[in-house]
Structure formats: C-alpha cells, structure tokens
Amino acid sequence: MSILKVEDLWKNFGKKEVLKGINLEIESPGIYALIGPNGAGKTTLFNIISNLLKPSKGKIEVVGKKNTDTSIFYEVSFLKDNRVLYSYLSGMDHLNFIRRVQKLPKERIDEVINLMSLESFINKPTGSYSLGMKQQLLIAMAIMNKPKLMILDEPLNGLDPTAVIKVRLLLKEMAKNGSSILISSHTLSQIDLLTNNIFFLKDGVLLEEKLDIDNQNIYKVKLEGDYEEKLNRFKESGFDSKISDGVLTVNLKDQKLEKLIASLQEMGLDYSELTKIKLGSEERYIRMFPEEVEKVKKINLKQV
Numbered sequence: 483m484s485i486l487k488v489e490d491l492w493k494n495f496g497k498k499e500v501l502k503g504i505n506l507e508i509e510s511p512g513i514y515a516l517i518g519p520n521g522a523g524k525t526t527l528f529n530i531i532s533n534l535l536k537p538s539k540g541k542i543e544v545v546g547k548k549n550t551d552t553s554i555f556y557e558v559s560f561l562k563d564n565r566v567l568y569s570y571l572s573g574m575d576h577l578n579f580i581r582r583v584q585k586l587p588k589e590r591i592d593e594v595i596n597l598m599s600l601e602s603f604i605n606k607p608t609g610s611y612s613l614g615m616k617q618q619l620l621i622a623m624a625i626m627n628k629p630k631l632m633i634l635d636e637p638l639n640g641l642d643p644t645a646v647i648k649v650r651l652l653l654k655e656m657a658k659n660g661s662s663i664l665i666s667s668h669t670l671s672q673i674d675l676l677t678n679n680i681f682f683l684k685d686g687v688l689l690e691e692k693l694d695i696d697n698q699n700i701y702k703v704k705l706e707g708d709y710e711e712k713l714n715r716f717k718e719s720g721f722d723s724k725i726s727d728g729v730l731t732v733n734l735k736d737q738k739l740e741k742l743i744a745s746l747q748e749m750g751l752d753y754s755e756l757t758k759i760k761l762g763s764e765e766r767y768i769r770m771f772p773e774e775v776e777k778v779k780k781i782n783l784k785q786v
C-alpha cells in the first residue's frame with residue numbers, strides 16, 4: 483500500500499493551468515522534499531492532497547484510501563501558514579481543540595509541549611506570538627496525532643537556529659518510527675540535512691531527475707595557479723566536468739579516481755584539495771532549473 487499516490491493530477495484556476503498531469507508516489511516511510519521556484523504549484527498540490535481544494539482532474543490516495551475519505555483525518559496532518567491561527571485564542575486552546583477532534587489522550591498535549599519546548603508562551607494568545615513562535619505552534623499542532631503522513635508547507639519559516647535543529651531531530655525520529663513527511667522549503671541547505679529524496683516541480687510539472695543520486699561519483703578539485711589554458715585541454719580529455727570560482731567539479735561515473743589524478747598531473751594542473759562530495763540539493767536544483775540561474779546571471783548588478 484502506498485502512503486501517498488497522486489495520479490494524473492490537473493488543476494486550473496480559470497484559464498490558468500497550475501498543475502499539469504502530476505504523478506507522484508511515496509511508497510515507504512521517510513522524509514521527502516518538494517522543491518520548485520515561486521509559483522511552481524507546491525501549495526496548490528498540498529492543498530489538493532489535503533482535500534482543501536478540488537482538482538480539475540486526477541486521483542489521489544492517502545494511506546490506501548481516497549483523499550476525500552474523512553477517516554484519513556486521523557492519520558494525516560497538514561501544516562499550512564500561520565493564517566490558520568486564531569489570534570485571540572492561546573496555543574493551548576489550539577492544541578486542546580485538536581486533542582478533542584482527534585480523540586487523543588490529555589497527556590498528548592504535555593508530550594507535544596515538551597517536545598517543542600512551548601512552555602513559556604503556550605498559554606498566551608497567538609496574536610502576541612513572534613513568527614517563529616507561531617511556526618513552532620503549527621508544528622506542534624501537526625504532530626499531535628502522530629500522523630502516518632505529514633505535509634509541511636515551508637515549516638522552517640522564521641524558526642531560530644535552535645528550533646531548526648529541534649525540528650530536524652523530531653522529523654527524523656518520526657520518519658524512523660514509520661511516518662512519512664512531505665516538506666516544501668526554499669532553504670536547500672536545510673533540505674540537505676533532512677533528505678536526499680527530492681521531487682522537483684516546475685510550472686505545474688514534476689521534473690524527472692535523470693541522475694542516479696545514490697550512485698554519484700563526484701569530486702571537487704580546488705585548482706591553484708594559472709589553470710585556464712591547461713583546463714581547456716583537460717576538458718577535451720572526456721571527463722564530465724565544470725569549473726566555477728577555481729573549483730573543478732568532476733563527475734567520474736564509472737571512471738577510476740586514479741585516472742582523474744593521472745590526467746590532472748599530465749595536464750600540469752596544480753591543486754590544493756581533492757575531495758569526494760555528495761551532490762547537494764542546490765547543485766541538483768541548478769541542474770534541474772538552469773534557466774532560473776541564467777536569469778539571475780543576466781541581472782545588471784551595476785544598477786544596485
């Protein structure tokens with residue numbers, strides 16, 4: 483049974499097509515990221531999965547049931563932005579409401595307050611909370627029912643570094659205990675610390691990543707001295723490589739490291755560091771959305 487299965491999902495707002503035939507499946511517990519530029523359709527997709535919004539076409543199953551089946555309410559949670567909070571009610575009122583509708587024991591509230599360290603502000607009205615406090619309350623609300631699937635739309639917004647570390651530990655523990663977490667975030671450095679499983683969304687289409695992420699063989703070589711000319715010869719030697727700010731990135735694939743070292747020597751390329759790296763989500767993003775990065779490069783910074 484899949485935890486989440488989205489089949490041929492379409493959504494338009496009037497004439498504007500926002501989701502265009504999305505197919506997405508989560509089969510085993512873990513943390514999964516949904517990444518894409520502003521306006522790609524991430525929130526719309528989350529709203530549809532959570533049945534807050536109707537699709538124009540498509541089928542969605544959550545924990546083996548149709549997403550319109552109200553019984554999934556007990557097995558799923560969805561963190562949206564803090565506009566869902568009632569400013570005149572306290573954090574405790576919000577947790578109590580969830581406890582009652584989810585039919586949870588009283589102790590769960592204390593557990594969650596303790597897990598998220600909310601003691602100092604939980605009894606105050608949420609209208610008096612800072613952005614980070616609201617965000618921590620929203621996360622607390624989302625974990626109340628120990629969901630099998632938790633959907634988090636930009637949960638790290640406004641969190642201070644301590645809270646970010648806390649939330650990361652908590653999400654990893656939940657995934658270890660069998661939950662699945664689908665998270666959207668623009669903070670790619672944080673995504674790297676959470677997961678390698680990334681869905682890339684662009685203009686309402688899920689992009690297929692051609693790289694086998696778990697079998698990458700990538701090295702970074704920090705070049706020294708005058709390398710420009712020698713590098714041109716190196717590039718002709720058949721390695722998949724690119725240079726940026728004096729750092730050569732080489733994807734060896736099936737080739738041996740010895741061959742790279744021998745080639746660098748042969749071309750007379752001096753280097754001070756040679757390290758194997760994991761392909762981070764920012765590099766993966768740049769590969770998936772090259773035109774976004776090109777746009778940035780074309781900005782005339784002289785106008786600053």
Ligand SMILES: Nc1ncnc2c1ncn2[C@@H]1O[C@H](COP(=O)(O)OP(=O)(O)OP(=O)(O)O)[C@@H](O)[C@H]1O
Binds near residue numbers: 498519524
């Ligand atoms: N209710 C709506 N009516 C009309 N258009 C909408 C509506 N909701 C979203 N859109 C449009 O759908 C597109 C996708 O929006 P969505 O909020 O899903 O993107 P997103 O990927 O979550 O963006 P961001 O990263 O900026 O949060 C945008 O062009 C947006 O203007």
